[in-house]
Amino acid sequence: MPKYFAYYRWPLLCVATACSLSLWLFILLGQSKSFAEWNWVDILGEGGATVFIGIWIFFIIKSRPLGRVTNYIFYGLCFIFFHMWMDSLDEFIRLPKEIMWDAWLESIPFPIGLCLFTIGIYFWHQEELAISKHMQKRERIYRDHRLFDALTPLADAHYFKTQLKAAIEQNLHEPSDMSVILLDMHNFNQINQTHGFDEGTSILQHVSQLISLNLRPQDLLCRFAGDRFIMLLPETKLQQAEKMAAQLERMLMVSAYYQRDLSVHIPLKALTTCCSVGQYQTAQQLLSALNQQLLQVKQYYSPKRVTV
Amino acid sequence: MSFECDYSYIPAHHQLSILIDLAVSHEVEHHVLLSGSGIFLEDIFSGQKLISQQQLQQVLTNAEQCFRNQDISFLFGQRSLTTPFNDAIKSMLYASTFDEALSRYLTFSASVSPWLCPRLMYSQSHIHIYWLDENKLENRFLIESAMSAIQAFSRQLYQTKLAWKFEFNFSEPDYIEQYWTHLGSALEFNRPINMMSLPRDLVHEKLPNASSTLAAISYQHALKEMSAQNIQQSFLLSLHQYFMQNIQNNIQLEQTADYFQMSSATLKRKLKKHQTHFQAQLDQSRLHTAIILYRVHGFKTEQISQYLQINDATNFRRAFKRWSGLTVQAAQS
Numbered sequence: 001m002p003k004y005f006a007y008y009r010w011p012l013l014c015v016a017t018a019c020s021l022s023l024w025l026f027i028l029l030g031q032s033k034s035f036a037e038w039n040w041v042d043i044l045g046e047g048g049a050t051v052f053i054g055i056w057i058f059f060i061i062k063s064r065p066l067g068r069v070t071n072y073i074f075y076g077l078c079f080i081f082f083h084m085w086m087d088s089l090d091e092f093i094r095l096p097k098e099i100m101w102d103a104w105l106e107s108i109p110f111p112i113g114l115c116l117f118t119i120g121i122y123f124w125h126q127e128e129l130a131i132s133k134h135m136q137k138r139e140r141i142y143r144d145h146r147l148f149d150a151l152t153p154l155a156d157a158h159y160f161k162t163q164l165k166a167a168i169e170q171n172l173h174e175p176s177d178m179s180v181i182l183l184d185m186h187n188f189n190q191i192n193q194t195h196g197f198d199e200g201t202s203i204l205q206h207v208s209q210l211i212s213l214n215l216r217p218q219d220l221l222c223r224f225a226g227d228r229f230i231m232l233l234p235e236t237k238l239q240q241a242e243k244m245a246a247q248l249e250r251m252l253m254v255s256a257y258y259q260r261d262l263s264v265h266i267p268l269k270a271l272t273t274c275c276s277v278g279q280y281q282t283a284q285q286l287l288s289a290l291n292q293q294l295l296q297v298k299q300y301y302s303p304k305r306v307t308v
Numbered sequence: 309m310s311f312e313c314d315y316s317y318i319p320a321h322h323q324l325s326i327l328i329d330l331a332v333s334h335e336v337e338h339h340v341l342l343s344g345s346g347i348f349l350e351d352i353f354s355g356q357k358l359i360s361q362q363q364l365q366q367v368l369t370n371a372e373q374c375f376r377n378q379d380i381s382f383l384f385g386q387r388s389l390t391t392p393f394n395d396a397i398k399s400m401l402y403a404s405t406f407d408e409a410l411s412r413y414l415t416f417s418a419s420v421s422p423w424l425c426p427r428l429m430y431s432q433s434h435i436h437i438y439w440l441d442e443n444k445l446e447n448r449f450l451i452e453s454a455m456s457a458i459q460a461f462s463r464q465l466y467q468t469k470l471a472w473k474f475e476f477n478f479s480e481p482d483y484i485e486q487y488w489t490h491l492g493s494a495l496e497f498n499r500p501i502n503m504m505s506l507p508r509d510l511v512h513e514k515l516p517n518a519s520s521t522l523a524a525i526s527y528q529h530a531l532k533e534m535s536a537q538n539i540q541q542s543f544l545l546s547l548h549q550y551f552m553q554n555i556q557n558n559i560q561l562e563q564t565a566d567y568f569q570m571s572s573a574t575l576k577r578k579l580k581k582h583q584t585h586f587q588a589q590l591d592q593s594r595l596h597t598a599i600i601l602y603r604v605h606g607f608k609t610e611q612i613s614q615y616l617q618i619n620d621a622t623n624f625r626r627a628f629k630r631w632s633g634l635t636v637q638a639a640q641s
Binding site: 148149150151156157158189193197198201224225226227228287288291292295302 | 329333334335336375376377379382387390463464468469482483484485486488489490493
């Protein structure tokens with residue numbers, strides 16, 4: 001049973017009652033059409049539309065969180081559904097000419113439904129603007145829900161690569177300064193081992209929020225793989241990117257993360273490396289060069305093995 | 309006696325529990341993960357249910373499809389040898405040297421790596437681990453899991469990242485960043501077999517976490533458990549060993565069936581059940597022999613083809629290309 005079905009059970013019951021009441025009235029007062037009289041095109045068109053409106057109502061309830069936008073859209077769709085239902089009924093049952101109420105019942109709910117639905121859509125638009133502002137650093141230009149990482153609220157490496165590819169192509173036509181930062185959590189494996197994998201996941205989510213808060217609105221942050229994050233910084237010289245990367249390292253080092261159950265402070269440390277987009281022809285070249293650079297940084301910081 | 313892929317001996321709450329945990333953290337429905345495997349969540353929680361290799365592989369295939377992230381094979385692998393489910397893994401985790409741990413990895417392969425059977429090869433300078441994966445691309449997920457399992461296991465034993473070198477039979481995947489992050493940067497694609505290698509002098513070092521008493525007791529328990537369950541050798545492994553021993557003879561289906569005391573039709577049927585066929589298995593053994601002869605004994609192309617009873621070097625070159633997808637020169641470079 002969908003999440004919010006219970007919340008809408010009374011309005012849904014009302015619609016169901018209205019539909020069955022009208023059906024009952026039609027049967028009581030009208031005369032059913034013979035099979036030969038059925039107009040298949042109308043039945044398919046109007047009946048099909050009724051079914052589709054029903055499907056829309058189902059998915060709106062199933063997917064949208066409760067609130068103003070959902071209510072307007074839901075009630076609007078209910079009125080439209082009733083209108084379509086009445087419309088379909090007269091394909092099967094003929095009412096005597098002198099009865100007028102059926103025309104009223106058919107026409108009045110429709111504009112009301114459309115009005116409510118339109119108001120809902122308008123508020124939805126405003127809601128989207130608010131969400132987009134919130135999501136700005138996590139997606140540029142277009143949205144594709146399939147490219148979102150399952151663990152952190154960021155887009156994944158695949159999305160980053162498509163954006164980087166587009167940026168490199170654009171850079172060939174009109175060169176501009178653009179940089180990429182790769183950030184790797186230091187000793188993350190040890191955190192996983194000491195505090196458990198769930199804690200590790202929680203840290204990744206924490207870190208993704210922290211980095212996102214410490215970037216400019218035009219920057220793009222994605223989860224690269226495992227404990228690595230990657231950023232695309234438009235209009236940024238390499239020197240500036242280096243400064244930003246160092247700032248991110250400092251920020252993570254002084255930030256406090258507390259373990260969820262024991263309130264133990266877990267220190268975080270990140271290593272970063274960056275490069276300028278202009279030097280590379282393809283996204284693949286850039287990423288593998290960045291990976292090599294990171295390897296050197298990590299070697300520099302890794303504890304040396306001593307054999308006695 | 310060997311066991312087959314539908315023989316139930318793996319406790320459902322061992323390796324599968326890792327996947328169930330991953331499904332929870334990645335918000336994947338467990339019934340999607342378990343669909344078609346005949347396993348239910350209640351079975352896993354009962355702690356009693358035994359499953360077969362086939363069922364485990366089915367769940368891993370589901371995992372490959374139902375997780376949106378492409379790091380599940382690595383995450384699963386990393387935890388599979390570092391979580392002490394059973395005595396076999398304990399005897400590896402507390403072994404005194406990595407060499408000892410690896411030999412136990414082979415001995416207990418049925419319970420510590422039930423999704424892919426590992427093999428070892430010692431050359432002058434390196435130790436190489438490879439698997440009976442038939443170079444199938446469908447096994448990429450399993451290979452990723454097996455390699456990250458060994459990598460994470462060795463990291464836990466040495467308390468540091470080791471200089472593993474990885475070779476893959478397939479070409480570079482588009483999610484290469486997962487390989488960089490989870491395995492390392494020493495990666496080579498389009499190689500004759502899937503294999504990971506480590507300098508040999510490292511494997512005899514004394515390990516910091518070794519506990520010889522605990523390891524010895526766990527080892528004894530694991531041996532007992534193994535003979536009680538009758539899982540010393542899988543069907544495909546015993547076939548592989550028969551091939552490796554007789555590789556210089558002209559191996560035929562009928563003789564092989566005789567050796568295993570079954571009819572040719574039964575042998576064929578069993579191979580089909582394991583989603584393979586006679587020629588594929590024989591080719592795999594020949595390819596592995598060729599690689600061993602080249603890497604360990606430094607044989608030349610002509611010597612290898614003579615050893616394998618392929619009289620004509622051109623024929624050998626053609627056959628090698630068919631087995632590995634590579635020319636002999638490319639494989640040796």
